[in-house]
Amino acid sequence: MTTPANVTGVSRVIISFYEALEARDWAALEKLLDFDIVYEVPQTHERVSGRSAYMRFNRDYPGDWYLEVQRAYEDDIGGAAEVSFRVGGKEMVNVAFFELSAGRVRTIRDYWPEPYQPPPGREHLVERY
């Protein structure tokens, strides 16, 4: 995304986080993380605890992936991001929720919504695109 000039605070940290990941700039990434960061994927019940383990998770993550923040949002405590993700010719949307502590990322809940077939019973209420 083209970062708006008025992006500050939590959104700025979230955007910097994804920029560091995309650049594989591990030194920049590490500076954004709380020592006790907890990263969770609620859909698979996977968890990574602690900065060194989470750095390894990212450095060693398989695949030639690319990501780009589409939008970043915030509240008093943390924020949310809507991210486009591409790996091996597959395009996905990633959604993540962040909590910060002293300006660093303390928790991440990372969601990967996959395509699915619409449930029956609402065909008359929608169109398909």
Place this chain on the structure above:
Amino acid sequence: MTTPANVTGVSRVIISFYEALEARDWAALEKLLDFDIVYEVPQTHERVSGRSAYMRFNRDYPGDWYLEVQRAYEDDIGGAAEVSFRVGGKEMVNVAFFELSAGRVRTIRDYWPEPYQPPPGREHLVERY
């Protein structure tokens, strides 16, 4: 959720939107919606266009569902919500992104992240919970 006293603006609209849905308060819901609202489910490529169609989508939606906003976030244009959803004994997380126009909901992108099996190749990097 217990709404913090300092929730205003976009987050307030998002929380009111879910409160109206949960209460089946259709008059309250309609007041929060732009006439030209577009509701999309990117995972299924379903779309509902226009306030009257979207009101019907919600009124006629099958199942005895309940929802509760866990967190609401915002940026300059819109916001995001992390919502717990319960239907027929099944608990789900719902994530939605909103854009507002003149204080009313103009677009919704609604995500329903389902459980999935972790992909192979990262077992050594995570624990399961």
